[in-house]
Amino acid sequence: MTALPAGRAGDPNPIDTATPAELRRRRLMIVLASAAVVLTAAAVVAALLPVARRSQYLAAVCVGLVFLGAVPLLASMIQFVAIGLNRFFIGYERLTPFYPRVAIIVPAWNEGHVIGATIERLLAMDYPPDRVRVYVVDDASTDATPDVVRAWAAREPRRVFHLRRERGGQGKAHTLNHGITRVLTESWAEALLIIDADVLYEASALRRMARHLSNPAVGAVMADIKEGSTEGNYLTRLIAYEYITAQAAARRAQNVFGVMACLAGGAQLHSRENLEAIGGRIDTSTLAEDTVTTFRTQLAGKRVVFEGNAVVWAEEPADLVGLWKQRLRWARGNVQISLQFSNMWLHGRRFGRLGGALFALIWFSVLLMPLFSAAASAGLLGLYVLDTTAAWRAFRMLWIFHAIVFVFVTAMSFALDPATARRAWLQGLLFPGVVSLAIILYSIAPGLLGAPLTALVERAGIAMTPSRIENLQVFVYVWVTAATAVAYAARWMAGRWRLQVVPQVLMLLAGYGALLSAVTVAAYVSEIQGAGLAWDKTIKTGKVSVRR
Amino acid sequence: MNGPRDWDRVFHDDLAADAAVERRLLIKELLIAAVVIGLVVLREAML
Numbered sequence: 001m002t003a004l005p006a007g008r009a010g011d012p013n014p015i016d017t018a019t020p021a022e023l024r025r026r027r028l029m030i031v032l033a034s035a036a037v038v039l040t041a042a043a044v045v046a047a048l049l050p051v052a053r054r055s056q057y058l059a060a061v062c063v064g065l066v067f068l069g070a071v072p073l074l075a076s077m078i079q080f081v082a083i084g085l086n087r088f089f090i091g092y093e094r095l096t097p098f099y100p101r102v103a104i105i106v107p108a109w110n111e112g113h114v115i116g117a118t119i120e121r122l123l124a125m126d127y128p129p130d131r132v133r134v135y136v137v138d139d140a141s142t143d144a145t146p147d148v149v150r151a152w153a154a155r156e157p158r159r160v161f162h163l164r165r166e167r168g169g170q171g172k173a174h175t176l177n178h179g180i181t182r183v184l185t186e187s188w189a190e191a192l193l194i195i196d197a198d199v200l201y202e203a204s205a206l207r208r209m210a211r212h213l214s215n216p217a218v219g220a221v222m223a224d225i226k227e228g229s230t231e232g233n234y235l236t237r238l239i240a241y242e243y244i245t246a247q248a249a250a251r252r253a254q255n256v257f258g259v260m261a262c263l264a265g266g267a268q269l270h271s272r273e274n275l276e277a278i279g280g281r282i283d284t285s286t287l288a289e290d291t292v293t294t295f296r297t298q299l300a301g302k303r304v305v306f307e308g309n310a311v312v313w314a315e316e317p318a319d320l321v322g323l324w325k326q327r328l329r330w331a332r333g334n335v336q337i338s339l340q341f342s343n344m345w346l347h348g349r350r351f352g353r354l355g356g357a358l359f360a361l362i363w364f365s366v367l368l369m370p371l372f373s374a375a376a377s378a379g380l381l382g383l384y385v386l387d388t389t390a391a392w393r394a395f396r397m398l399w400i401f402h403a404i405v406f407v408f409v410t411a412m413s414f415a416l417d418p419a420t421a422r423r424a425w426l427q428g429l430l431f432p433g434v435v436s437l438a439i440i441l442y443s444i445a446p447g448l449l450g451a452p453l454t455a456l457v458e459r460a461g462i463a464m465t466p467s468r469i470e471n472l473q474v475f476v477y478v479w480v481t482a483a484t485a486v487a488y489a490a491r492w493m494a495g496r497w498r499l500q501v502v503p504q505v506l507m508l509l510a511g512y513g514a515l516l517s518a519v520t521v522a523a524y525v526s527e528i529q530g531a532g533l534a535w536d537k538t539i540k541t542g543k544v545s546v547r548r
Numbered sequence: 549m550n551g552p553r554d555w556d557r558v559f560h561d562d563l564a565a566d567a568a569v570e571r572r573l574l575i576k577e578l579l580i581a582a583v584v585i586g587l588v589v590l591r592e593a594m595l
Binding site for chain 2: 081083084085086087090092095096097098099126128204207208211252308309404407408411412415416444445
């Protein structure tokens with residue numbers, strides 16, 4: 001893999017410095033203008049066509065919309081196909097033994113119940129002991145955090161340091177900057193490891209990351225974060241499976257493509273040179289500071305590497321409300337970054353692979369997932385009105401492709417991380433949701449599912465009349481969009497109802513992707529409304545362990 | 549950690565193990581791709 005080209009003097013800075021109000025206005029302008037242009041153009045073309053050809057034209061538009069609905073599937077497939085090529089692109093052949101002096105920055109706000117164990121584990125890592133220092137940045141904690149860290153600093157005065165911020169609550173980026181500034185004022189550190197207070201590093205994780213910095217083209221390295229809750233439930237196992245797909249798989253593919261979307265917040269190692277080159281501080285203007293750091297590193301001409309064999313364990317939210325809060329923060333951050341780096345997209349000549357079409361496909365297949373789903377449903381409904389046979393054919397094509405992607409992605413995920421797959425195999429199989437899974441099965445083999453289902457319904461005394469079959473068809477056409485609404489309803493109920501069974505059942509029906517899609521819609525709304533940038537910390541209990 | 553570590557050797561051992569993991573991953577991927585393609589072909593043949 002080659003490094004991104006270094007920025008040239010005089011290159012325009014892709015980072016937009018508009019004020020929040022200007023950004024909001026621009027957001028609205030972009031959304032409204034784009035929608036208006038597309039709709040007007042479509043209407044003008046339809047009006048200009050002879051009546052006889054109008055339905056053909058509309059059918060072609062609908063087919064195009066259905067194809068748009070397949071974009072996230074295509075992006076997923078491309079990434080999963082690339083996984084196996086990681087061995088040729090990760091750059092092992094260019095590495096030499098290298099154990100830099102590493103300053104570990106641990107942001108901590110009221111982490112009294114976990115911080116002691118975290119420090120102990122960091123000091124016990126299998127890494128030259130005189131080459132690790134732990135800097136705990138205590139963000140004005142009001143619990144036992146300062147006492148615990150001071151006790152460790154007294155016991156290990158050359159290895160553990162307590163940095164106290166008297167004014168806290170501004171967010172993780174501000175806390176990190178306090179520690180980074182202190183570390184960079186001293187000459188000791190050759191690399192900085194940024195972590196979360198509750199993550200557990202496997203003994204070999206740091207050295208497996210650090211070796212990549214022996215290659216001067218590499219600016220930052222991230223480890224593979226795995227879900228490690230000791231008291232896991234259905235949701236944490238879903239996240240555990242999701243992390244195989246989103247971290248272990250997707251990041252390997254991004255190694256292959258030579259462009260990384262985001263360094264994990266809890267496991268990112270930077271060379272000192274890299275952090276200084278990007279300004280010596282973490283961005284504080286968005287909710288996705290890790291992504292900004294990742295982009296800036298690559299725009300400065302350095303590679304970002306994912307090391308899947310360096311493993312870090314983290315506790316993830318065990319309830320829907322906590323997960324929603326965490327993911328809404330991430331999704332809003334991604335929307336903000338898409339706008340902040342608006343000059344970069346599809347400008348590969350100037351911004352290297354970050355500005356390339358492939359990276360845009362990967363990035364926007366997630367960011368615009370609700371719109372792609374809506375496009376598929378709109379296209380199928382439009383075709384249904386124009387030509388029911390064409391609609392059915394388009395639907396079958398879309399879902400057979402979905403089936404192929406599902407089988408390949410699931411099998412590869414299980415192969416990638418068999419240990420996680422053993423405890424989360426059911427969540428892996430049900431990841432798309434029960435309804436989508438049924439549609440996938442029906443698309444592959446209509447006879448296998450269709451006949452028994454019809455018999456079951458008729459045994460219940462409901463005749464499968466042609467009108468009911470048509471209603472069922474319409475239902476499956478709109479399901480990809482309806483699933484988002486169902487997932488949103490699950491979140492709404494989870495926040496208000498004491499009984500959690502109903503939201504859990506709705507989640508099971510809608511699937512995890514629908515939940516992420518609903519979060520993304522909520523992020524659009526929050527950003528258009530210009531909601532505040534309060535940094536809500538995800539609540540952790542410290543019940544996490546290294547699961548191997 | 550007991551006794552001095554030979555960190556050069558640790559580096560080479562890690563690298564050999566990790567390269568093997570990535571090699572196996574490619575083999576697994578090729579097998580899975582072959583199975584998926586086989587299933588698609590089988591389905592088309594049966595319809």
